[in-house]
Amino acid sequence: MADKESKEGQKNQISRREVFKGLAAVPLLGVFSYDFWRRKTLEKAKRKITQLDLGLTSDAPSVLPSTSLGSSGKLVRIGIIGVGARGTALLKAAGFMQAEVYKELFDDSNNDDKRAKSKLETYYNQYVLNVQVVGICDVFDARAEKGIQIASNGIQPNGEAVDNKNVKRYRRYQDLLANPDIDAVIIATPDFHHAQMTIDAVNSGKHVYCEKAMTMTEEELNNVYQAVKKSGVVFQLGHQNSKNETFKRAKEIIDKNILGKVTLIETSTNRNSKSGAWIRHLDGNGNPKPGTPDSIDWEQWLGSTPKVPFDLERYYGWPRWFAYDTGLAGQLFSHEIDALNQVMGFGIPKSATSSGGVYFYKEDRDMPDTFQSVLEFPDREFTMLYTASLANSRSRGRVFMGHDASMIVGSGLEVIANGDSTQYRSKIKNGLIDTNVPFYTYPTNPVEIDGISSATEKYYAERGLIDTKVQGKSMDITHLHMKEWVDVIRNGGTTGCNIEKAFEDTVAVLMVHKSYVENRKVEWDHIQRKIV
């Protein structure tokens, strides 16, 4: 306005020099427009690569079934064998939270504790499965008591307490299985009990949700496989990763060849604490955790393993001994192989070579604290490397290495183009793909940060506000895994980690463990279906 007036009204009195000086900066607006347009176009082009060019489905997480299949239909009555930490978590996943734990979360949440808030929110997001826990079996009185409390008056995802007077404690799991009113069982005992319990449960017609690792030996594996196949029961192995949206997205990326040919997959375990190395018999103050020969049925706990005197270290830290577990293979590698098998669909590896040792923790143990296994898949032309440290927790991720790009998969995933890629050569050259930053991330980052973003926008990023804006509800994947099992019991269909899938994963676990124990390379003979 002022500009116009000054020109029209007073043109004659103002020198050309003054007009020039007055308007000297106007061309900068032109430069600005061009600069802005160029940046936006480039940004747009980059954004386009992430979705359209990659041919991926929309960024929204796949929609959870809106009607809760679990809540309609016949009540499913459940018995649980083993109510330790994992058993308690499985009861929560089924919709029963210990009242004390709930109260603590509730109070903390009211005191603005963010962790408690999000835990509670995740719990409230659970579906009501319409199940009842009627049988509790545990060799330890205190745990059985806790189980009874959870089953009879635990808190459900709708915030209301259960009122169930039909909960019975069983001292022997065989007696629990003999109850005809129980439709299905959850098995969350130490690993060496899984096989026999599963077989007995299946033979008495109960549906089974069994924690990993499924079996200790190949013979047990074949027996469980036959028993489940022969029966009509619904079996689910506790490999809940299949319910993680990230792995579904990772599979899509592999299927669409976005990484190019994948020849190497690295996956890892990174821990650095006594608890992480299964030294767990002491509480936070260094005192022994509860449990005495009077309150724990030690004979039953030992089962068919060699007789040893009552030992709290073994009771709480059993994975450390090969008599009770398949070591890191069964404990942590099993989740890795499950996750990778879902993404790659490779089935059973051709060979496994494991090595490692007890290099850090000098307590009594068989389980190595440093452990590596190399698995070959010659038919699919790739190698998988599993590497575990219990004495250094630096995150080494889970990386799929393709000729064109690498995919790093954790709770989310990112894809980074490789500088020598063939597929992306021209896009890298044109600046559409920067090989220093991921060109695709999931969940997608809704705010773009560039070189001249304001301090305000950087605050968004630095303070993690971006992450809170990700769409979709937060869900417990173990709950989804449990829900699937209950839905299939009620409505038919097949579970995500059914006996076929469980068989594949368990063969890999047993190969990796056997290779370490026998200190040699082992192979899978797919004709005779045995490890050689």
Added chain:
Amino acid sequence: MKSEKYIKIQTIVLILLRLVIGYHFLYEGVDKLLSPNWTSAGFLAQANWLFSDMFHFIADSPSLLTVVDFINIWGQILIGVGLILGLFSIWAAWAGALLIFLYYVAIPPFVDGFTFIDKNLFELFALLVLAVFPSSRIIGIDLLINATKKQKS
């Protein structure tokens, strides 16, 4: 009103400073204007020092938030244009300083960090320099406005 007297190098540096800061403001404003999902809600909700109650109140009120977003976006654009063109530049510099002062007190660096200095504070003082050492009557539309006023008087 007479224009300020600086030596040549002072004038050049002051004008360059004005253009750079103006460019930044204009970019931020236009960028927000063209991002349909942009809102200051998240930033305001994180406010943790002076006036934080007021900032939280705004973040929680959708209608107030719309007004604040509008003022923030167009404030940034107008301040940017004003500084670049040298149009009402002194006012633009003061307004810019006020805006950045609000960003600074909303989430000052010392609440979570160790120092009280951050880029907001630099830009705030740069704007104060522009406000007290104006250059728009040397290069800028304010020169023409000034000349017009002179003619009238």
